[in-house]
Amino acid sequence: MSLSAQILKIAKAAKKVSYQMALVSTSEKNRALLLMANALEAQQSYLIKENAKDLSVASKANYSKALIDRLTLNPKRISAMADGLRETAKLKDPVGQLLETIKRPNGLLIKKIRVPLGVVGIIYESRPNVTADCAALCLKSGNAAILKGGREAIFSNMAIFKVLKSALKKTKIPLDALQLIESTDRAAVHELLKLDTHLDVIVPRGGEDLIRFVAENSSIPVIKHFQGICHVYVHAKADLEMAYEIVMNAKLQKPGVCNAMETLLVDRTVAKKFLPSMIADLQRASCEIRGDAVTRTIVKGLKQATEKDWRTEYLDLILSVRVVENLSQAIEHINTYGSHHSDTIVTKDKSRAQKFLDAIDSACVYVNASTRFTDGFEFGFGAEVGISTDKLHVRGPMALDGLTSYKYEIYGNGQIRQ
């Protein structure tokens, strides 16, 4: 069978059973999730054996240590993956939720009801646990899932998929509701992106290149989980000790994630007082600082931050620093150069704080807190598919609700339109 025929077959099968998936009871979905969790733990040695094949390819290919670490499965990580499924079983089932009731003068009763999206395609890279996480979230939200992992984790993904499917066989959930594309050819993704009558949404999770490729080539609606160029703005009326703690946390606690800070903005009136020790302490923690002209007059010997720095998601121990004239300039900087992900102001002035909240066009806008809280668990939503940087459908943490749509159920007694 040609690649294109294979992908079409997978998509058709998923679409067909998606109508059944929408009707599966909460208890049956939860039972499936628990069986899947148990199966992952029971098949631990098989999973580690298959994972070793990926690791062997990776080490021969001289992949980075960080990438190899992300790829690695061990008993602890397999248990964590299983526990993730058990946690998803505990989450409230979004399907069937009554969102709104409207009574019309003509007697029509309109109920807005939460329903699954249908068929969800998820394209991701490196970490094999995403296969189990996304399968679980799609299942719980009543969707059929088509998963396409990265080439580097193909043996691990196939093994996890096989174990999950073996558990599904013991349930009433249609097996075709969970699909994995085994081809490692990028052409497979290209084929998938054309199937807009079979897939309802595509979620790319990975590097900028992957996301751009998907956004530019898909005729299926896409929810992008793009970069996080997050800012901390230290306002003139900031509690500078609080600002210090927030900056340290937002930059250093986990620099490689999308909600870490990439640019620090400091109000001119506090820059001389705040920056010297702040920068010294960041440098002591191995963080490279790139400053604008004013910053470089306050702290000597810094590399110059260029226009490109303001637009860069380092995901690393690098921070760009700019001294701004006032709140308006901070807002303009963030809206111009940021990625509309997560930004925070540190200030004791409530009205300035509210102006920042209103004017910053980002998914998550904070006052006096670290940007690192942009996360499904931290918001109380549970596991997430990712952090959406889109404005349509779902913005910020994309959890179970983000995998649903709604429909209107309308009850009449013979109404016709005049």
Added chain:
Amino acid sequence: MSLSAQILKIAKAAKKVSYQMALVSTSEKNRALLLMANALEAQQSYLIKENAKDLSVASKANYSKALIDRLTLNPKRISAMADGLRETAKLKDPVGQLLETIKRPNGLLIKKIRVPLGVVGIIYESRPNVTADCAALCLKSGNAAILKGGREAIFSNMAIFKVLKSALKKTKIPLDALQLIESTDRAAVHELLKLDTHLDVIVPRGGEDLIRFVAENSSIPVIKHFQGICHVYVHAKADLEMAYEIVMNAKLQKPGVCNAMETLLVDRTVAKKFLPSMIADLQRASCEIRGDAVTRTIVKGLKQATEKDWRTEYLDLILSVRVVENLSQAIEHINTYGSHHSDTIVTKDKSRAQKFLDAIDSACVYVNASTRFTDGFEFGFGAEVGISTDKLHVRGPMALDGLTSYKYEIYGNGQIRQ
């Protein structure tokens, strides 16, 4: 300036002022809408004079009578357009609405707030009133709008746009928040669809070709207002008199619109009783009937409905009719061939009705009512951008709320992540 530079300039200007638009007060937006309404009425003769240029081109090009009618502006229609703006001024401002409040154990207070999408691109055909309607809806929802009408209405659209802008000059609303693309070259649309850093959403309104072109060429998120292949299913336990009225209404009251019925499904047990007089009366109303094999044994002389008919939006006095074995077959037919727009069951059996509501994957699923109610005004939402056949972001009538996103405003007192 090249076409591509012109389009980029428009998009950049719209993006730039979109941040201001998000902060404009409700009273200022309403004042602008009323000034725009008055200006349209005051400039009635200018609008009619410009419209005559489009009509002259149309009549030379031998456009259909229906198209020429849709293009025509007259005093009554101009007043209706102005009244539409006045109605939009009366609608509740969606911006700033508090959607959810979350308190976290660490003391973070998370508010989910409705915000504008940013820059909305609307690409539409023929009726010039869409220029005013869409400008008004985007303005009221705090968005910057980029409008691109059809070539056939270019003089009318430019005239309406000019009048609206002249009214905007008397307000605090930034003029660049309303943009019209004057080029009638399809290349202009193509250029626009690439500008995903400047536009937040594209809404195509028009024929299937236009919508496909946009969906396939846009890297900006698209909300499609696609076809309506709507069904009425007359169940075994239907009140047949009610079914008769609903069928007549859904097919005949306005056959050229997306929520009109295109296919009638009738349960085998009532087909012989129901179909002969139903079909005769539809035929008397000049409606052509195309039947499946069983229908054609019950009523002789009908044209045969083919597989293609089940997938066709006639938008005309044509109806395809199929006799189905039972509810399950009706559901399968509708989910397979329909366009997931609006479908209705006529039945006195409440549990069968609920099964239909649950299993049909459409934006609007009705029991005992005409499909013709799928409409923003009929739902109580007010004016609409269209009826979304997408499942992401907005499904069914797309009114003011559909032109908004949300953001999380998070209040802390120094929280950092552990």
